[in-house]
Amino acid sequence: MINPVITIILPLLLGFLSPLLYKHIKIYFKILMISVFTFNILELIIIIPTVSSLPLQIYMGNIPAPFGIMLTFGLTGTIIALMVNFIALCIVFFKLNRNKDCDNEMVFYTVFPILIAALISLANTQDIFNIFVFLEIVTISVYILAGLKKYKKTDLSVIKFITGTSIGALLMLTGIAALYALTGSLNIIHIHSILTGYAYFNTYLFNIAVFIILTGLMVEAYMFPFNIFVTDIYAHTQTINGAIYSGLVQSIVVFVMIKLIKLFIINPMFLNIMIVIGIVTIIFSQFSAFTEKNIRRMLGFSSFAQSGLLITIVALSLKSGVHNELFSLAIMMIIIHAISKFTMFLAADRFIDENGNIINKKKAGQVSFFAFIIATLTLVGIPPFPGFYIKFRIISELLRINYPWMAVIIVISAFLEIIYLLKTARKFFVKNSTDSNEPLISILAAILPLLIIFLFSVNPAYLYRSSSEMDFKEETEISIQEINETSILNEHIEENNIEE
Amino acid sequence: MKKILILMIFSFLAVSLMLFFMQINSSKSSMQSISGDYYLTSNAKDFNIPNVVTSIVTQYRGYDTIGEITILFLSIIGVFMLIKTTGFSEISKLLQEPGTIVHTATVILFPIIMLFGAYIIINGHLSPGGGFQGGAIIGSGMLLLFLAGDKKELNRTATHIVESISVSIILLIGLLGIYYLNAFFANFLYSLGTFGSIISGGIIPIIYILIGVKVTVEFFHLSEYLLRS
Amino acid sequence: MALVLEILFYLNGIILLTGGLIIAIISRNIIKMIIGFVLAHTGVNIILVSTGYIFNRMPPILNKFQQTNNPAAISVDPVPQALVLTSIVIGVATTSLFMFYALRYYRDNGTIDRDSMEEHND
């Protein structure tokens, strides 16, 4: 078995070498990229049996556990990383025959693999400052990708986006400073063990610090008060940016967020704040999407509603305190949402112009249309598709732990979603006749995610099994045990206890 | 009215942040920084260099530093893209003809700045300084060269090669760590040299010199884009 | 004595942070907004370093003797300093991208005023 750090280093290396190589070996470079992502997928699939029994701890630089930077490839992180690589592969297939899409191809092929490496690392890292650094890589990549093709309002929307994310980064850094001053550590799991292991620990101050960090993250995940500034980046840039942003970046940021909420937020007041923010986000985003004309922005709003939903159900599951599966269901929801949303963006790319309206002249192919419909049905939760299964489980779980009002909100928002998404799909159907002008390779990009969706819908039992195995708590506990075994830390803690 | 409201909100924010951090400061003594103590105590046996900050930046938290150089790289690529899409005029209208004072001062100062920057980079593990600082110093020296009216065309391919190759070597050194000690970025040369000499600390000086080269080239690029585009 | 110094450090950082944010939010000129963010970033860096400060200690550059004899009692905390090194470089990378976006916007539209930017585009 190969060290899974390779899956991060290889795309990074590819990105660094791209300014040298891309000019001379264009087509081979693309093939190289496809083979790197395929290798990553195979590697991650190979390690799944190992990590599902025991999460794989990787100590960067051979430094013992809480002190160096630690990556944990548990089942959750590995599957998320697998999803990221898979979506990256599809996007590369999609880009293969569209050379005229951006003004500078080399820049895209430099930034994109670096973005993927950063996202894989972000999904698995256990270090809070490392999360900050790689999040900055992700946001800077997004700035560059957004500016690649210049429409009329692109620069303005990017400037707004940089403004928002700069505030987010500042908040995050302030929170990290407070967190470090309070606990003396940067490792998330170690901080969690300090938090639960000391009775005298001031959890109120600690949760303020965590809340400052989460506020910074909320800017990236477009929670309610912030999405006013930053949504334009969906509307006025290339459609492929929507796919990258909605499918990859936002999913990973939400994953990091729910990880932090699950581990750190103990004070019930802050849980209530998270729930309120989540619900307001759902309502605001669904109604905005309902009235929105620009298709890209509409799809974007639907994504924000999903992240609000995820935050809310995780906070509710923590608040109820009863053992429940909402957390693992939330992670399955992230995966299904990412795959279907990015398929929708890629499919919609053929139908819409720079202002996000549906174009009449350019005829679209059947495959893209089909993919859009299937992805819509999956996202909304129509029975044969896996989205239904997850939403059904979430609702029944919510009813079991006595939060019927949340179940009602989910159902209402799903209804709104059905209406506006199918309204859009109907427009395609009316305006476009069929046409077989579609290149083979981008059909592949549409079909690959559909295969995954069908795989899940044929056998939901698999989904159930993996979602019940993916309990983050166990992974955390194993990691804590490993950390506590390092002798230095124990001595230190004993010293501190004596002082107290 | 709006301005006064914003001022009030932010002064409230400042006061509450101040209170928050003072409370943290008073409660800090109970859990004195675990990781800081660990780094200070184990630095002598792990890496054997005087500057603990350097060993944290390049080794204990070396993965963050890889992220950091990636960010610099990305920002230069982004600036390159922005310049390309706005139109690129080779000879700048920004710079005026330099006077005698600037010209003479540059002739005297430029070699000294270069030397100082190189010293800072190479001594990064012994004294304050290192790749980022020295690279920035040399990069600002290059800015001086442009101000003095050097109109020679920059060989972009060569600088791109230097940039890409230096980062790739850093990553390859990290991969060698996997090969020898089964951990990315592990210090597989740790037993080399004596305490306080230039060749000590294993791969730390190598990494810092590579970072210095890369940062130099990148800041050079940045100032070149700034003044000549 | 120590407390006064720490209060002054935190005060400096927090005033720079909030003042920078105020400048960033109030000013109409986009360059001035970027300047506000640079100031705020400097402020956060000062806060971060002052969390590691301990009164009457040495900088974390120690000779062999000091490193082997309980260095944790004589040196300030080196971790925040290492973090700030990273943070400063990140700040300059973001600033340069931001400035060049502003430049590109100016070249296309001939304005850097925030309010007129909105009107210009609608």
Added chain:
Amino acid sequence: MLEITITLLLTILSITMLIYIFLTKDIITAAIGTALISLFASILFLIMKAPDVAMTEAAIGAALSGAIIIGVIIRIKKEHR
């Protein structure tokens, strides 16, 4: 005592500079003020026993960041004419 005096002086200087940047209409002086504040911060880092950070802040924060901001401003002003 010396440390406190210098810190107090730096704090007052930073605050006056901040207010000046807030009030001024001329963005080039604002940019120079930013570089100055970075310089004050670097002295502050030296007092906080962080020589590495002080050096980085002086080289990157004050010099390069200031150079980028001032360069772009000058460019915008030139093209404005």
